Amino acid sequence: MPRVRYTVQVNDLELDDRPKEECGVLGVYSPHEEAARIAFFGLFALQHRGQESAGIAVSDGHKVRMHKDMGLVNQVFNAEILSGLPGHMAVGHTRYSTMGASVLRNAQPVFCQSLVGEIAVAHNGNLINARELREEMEAEGEHFESTSDSEVLARILVRHLHDGPEAAVRVVMAKARGAYSVTVLTPRCLIGFRDPAGIRPMTVGRLGEDGYLIASETCAFGPVGGVAGQELLPGEMVIIDQSGMRFAVGAEETKHSMCLFEFIYFARPDSTMYGSLLYDVRERMGRELAVEHPADADIVVPVPDSGIPAALGYSAVSGLPFREGMTKSRYIHRTFIAPDQRLRELGVRMKLTPLIEHIKNQRVVLVDDSIVRGTTTKQLVRLLFDSGAREVHVRITAPPIKFPCFYGIDMASKGELAAARMSIEQLCEYVGATSLGFLSIPGAVRAVGRDESHFCLACFNGEYPIPVPSDLKKHAFDDPPEVGALSALSPGQLRLIDD
Ligand code: SF4
Missing domain, CATH: 3.60.20.10 (Aminohydrolase, N-terminal nucleophile (Ntn) domain)
Structure with a gap:
């Protein structure tokens, strides 16, 4: 008899809107x-x-x-x-x-x-x-x-x-x-x-x-x-x-x-790629972002932990003070206990705790790495307003993601990508921010220090360096699809692992 195990993946606790x-x-x-x-x-x-x-x-x-x-x-x-x-x-x-x-x-x-x-x-x-x-x-x-x-x-x-x-x-x-x-x-x-x-x-x-x-x-x-x-x-x-x-x-x-997203988000900040420490690359992305999208605000707040180097860069160029605005629970990353409905509705709050004393009455620049579906950004903006922020200016170090990746990153289908469905103004309204700005492709590659021709930029500009068949599927060989073949489970949904 095969052994069957049940595990629970709690997506909303993992800030799961990010590319995987x-x-x-x-x-x-x-x-x-x-x-x-x-x-x-x-x-x-x-x-x-x-x-x-x-x-x-x-x-x-x-x-x-x-x-x-x-x-x-x-x-x-x-x-x-x-x-x-x-x-x-x-x-x-x-x-x-x-x-x-x-x-x-x-x-x-x-x-x-x-x-x-x-x-x-x-x-x-x-x-x-x-x-x-x-x-x-x-x-x-x-x-x-x-x-x-x-x-x-x-x-x-x-x-x-x-x-x-x-x-x-x-x-x-x-x-x-x-x-x-x-x-x-x-x-x-x-x-x-x-x-x-x-x-x-x-x-x-x-x-x-x-x-x-x-x-x-x-x-x-x-x-x-x-x-x-x-x-x-x-x-x-x-x-x-x-x-x-x-x-x-x-x-x-x-x-x-080379995948530009490795530099923006995937790889660890203490890794080096193309000869540069990624922490420093991300800090430079924050600097570029401050030049491209300044904000009339009081403080710069990172989404922990990945937004920290970019927020420091934004702060250095804008002259606005860097402040931690939320702390991240280190131990809720994977849980085997499903939250009940009330806890699920708290969303990112189970993972991120706002530092209300830092946020209250402030005009906040919130620095994050990417927006995929927009659901997490929406929750983060709400968290800051609920904590007393007067304004929330969202600044993102990835250019708008408009196309899916077929080279090993799971980010969503084209129809789910917020930037593919909405204009920047519509997306700003959707996430509830005071303003919204994305780093440009030239700004991002300048931060790495290589010419644009050295990167895969397909999820940003649709130009796939290796042509992709239109019918490519994640579960191409799962016939019928295996239980568990789910890239994005609903919050608290059971995943069946049958070995
Ligand atoms: S499409 Fe290219 S740049 Fe975008 S995540 Fe995939 S490999 Fe990286």
């Missing part, structure tokens, strides 16, 4: 230390990139072993489980489902048999031609065990790894279209590679004298004693084995189209 991070991937080569332990702490640092499931696969040079389950990293692993994962190489994954339901069989790493032994694959991103590739392989007799696009990647690798890792990754890059930053573990080597557009991030680092790390973000290096090195180039791969680390080109034609 995608996944975090990790690779560890540690000749003098158990790789599973390092992977655990590395994944812990990447928890913000996915909270639905977590997994670690290890190799001792002969055999690949794996443990994965639904839940947060520290719910999935304990000391006993980690001690059952011996070996000096590991890959790890934290998942937020962007293709395929949130169920155990879609948790990663993906584990497959190949001619070189077992392999484990951890993927961040979305393949936009996964359906065609899968149908092609199924017609050739391939059997798939999950409904995620990541298994498609894994099964292409399986077919070609006996020709060597370089050759196998080149075949993947020739066939797969979309966003993918991937770590792969075979019994004898660790591989990392990044799609030819470099949409999702990936950095390589050192671990002691002769160890190596690969991670979605550099914030995973410090906690395990690693040092960040170079960002993988678009279409580049890295192979790590007992002879050391080598890089190779996987695809010749590349054009860097």
Whole structure:
């Protein structure tokens, strides 16, 4: 009998109107230390990139072993489980489902048999031609065990790894279209590679004298004693084995189209991307915002925690004092207790407590990172007015989001995107603000310090760097849709996880 568990996801307690991070991937080569332990702490640092499931696969040079389950990293692993994962190489994954339901069989790493032994694959991103590739392989007799696009990647690798890792990754890059930053573990080597557009991030680092790390973000290096090195180039791969680390080109034609949203919101502020600390990038976004959208106000208040650096930047340029206007509960992030109707109606108030003494009688500039459906912003504005604010001027560091993302971010369908349905004036009225201003695309990329041509800006301007089929769906292989295949549950709704 399959085990059935019920969990409750309380969306309104998670300020759930924000775009959802995608996944975090990790690779560890540690000749003098158990790789599973390092992977655990590395994944812990990447928890913000996915909270639905977590997994670690290890190799001792002969055999690949794996443990994965639904839940947060520290719910999935304990000391006993980690001690059952011996070996000096590991890959790890934290998942937020962007293709395929949130169920155990879609948790990663993906584990497959190949001619070189077992392999484990951890993927961040979305393949936009996964359906065609899968149908092609199924017609050739391939059997798939999950409904995620990541298994498609894994099964292409399986077919070609006996020709060597370089050759196998080149075949993947020739066939797969979309966003993918991937770590792969075979019994004898660790591989990392990044799609030819470099949409999702990936950095390589050192671990002691002769160890190596690969991670979605550099914030995973410090906690395990690693040092960040170079960002993988678009279409580049890295192979790590007992002879050391080598890089190779996987695809010749590349054009860097890094996700701008990584800089605005997804990645941790202590990570670096394109050579810049994201905290500083966000602070510069706040400065740009103050120039583009000044406000006649008394104080600048961030939406904690992500709005803090931008609010500091806004404050520095505008000369308006920075004040914390609300505190965030650290422990309500995920709860297994459903709130009753009365508590649900309190919405963000269960997560954010206003500092009424700071807000009362003030004209407030409220700085946040993004507006997706507008529901959270509406609640935040109401919270400030209810706390005695005289005016609330909302300032957003993301340009208006008008188009959906097909490259690994779950943000909403086009019809749900507030900025796609309303003018700025209508949206301002909808959220109940005194005024509303979004940072422009030029302002946002200026804050990063790269030319606009180096970014994916598709959710802002509709120009997709990799063409997207009109019928692409999140649950392309969930047929019939699995229970739990829900990207946005109603508040307090039950999610069924059947493994
Ligand atoms: S569409 Fe938006 S969220 Fe998606 S990769 Fe491009 S910039 Fe990032």
